[in-house]
Amino acid sequence: MTATSGIRGRCAHCQALLDLEPWQLNAMALQEPFNCNHCHKPLKLSCPAQIKRLKRFGGLAGLRALMLVLCATLLLVTLVLEWLGLVSLAQQLSLSALMLLGYLLVMGIARRRLRRPLQLQAG
Numbered sequence: 001m002t003a004t005s006g007i008r009g010r011c012a013h014c015q016a017l018l019d020l021e022p023w024q025l026n027a028m029a030l031q032e033p034f035n036c037n038h039c040h041k042p043l044k045l046s047c048p049a050q051i052k053r054l055k056r057f058g059g060l061a062g063l064r065a066l067m068l069v070l071c072a073t074l075l076l077v078t079l080v081l082e083w084l085g086l087v088s089l090a091q092q093l094s095l096s097a098l099m100l101l102g103y104l105l106v107m108g109i110a111r112r113r114l115r116r117p118l119q120l121q122a123g
């Protein structure tokens with residue numbers, strides 16, 4: 001099994017959905033053509049709107065890490081506040097639940113964006 005990025009693209013020649021591999025994403029970022037896995041015809045990403053979307057995908061891994069750090073920090077802070085007696089256990093639990101909900105919401109939106117395939121152009 002090869003590692004895929006979770007990002008999909010639609011071939012301009014055969015309309016097949018491709019699971020894009022990291023090297024293919026690199027080629028796209030550099031605007032270098034690469035071959036379709038299905039019909040082996042050259043493809044590239046040249047539409048500015050699609051390139052913008054590709055760049056946003058790159059930020060997704062960073063977003064996930066940021067959200068995890070944020071969650072962990074808030075959980076720790078509420079734990080300490082509860083320990084110091086500044087917030088009640090119920091408040092601490094509801095804050096933690098809210099944070100978890102926020103995390104799931106943000107990642108859900110991000111993942112839904114990821115699922116829409118990139119429209120690739122003939123290279």
Ligand SMILES: [Zn+2]
Binds near residue numbers: 011016038
């Ligand atoms: Zn193709």
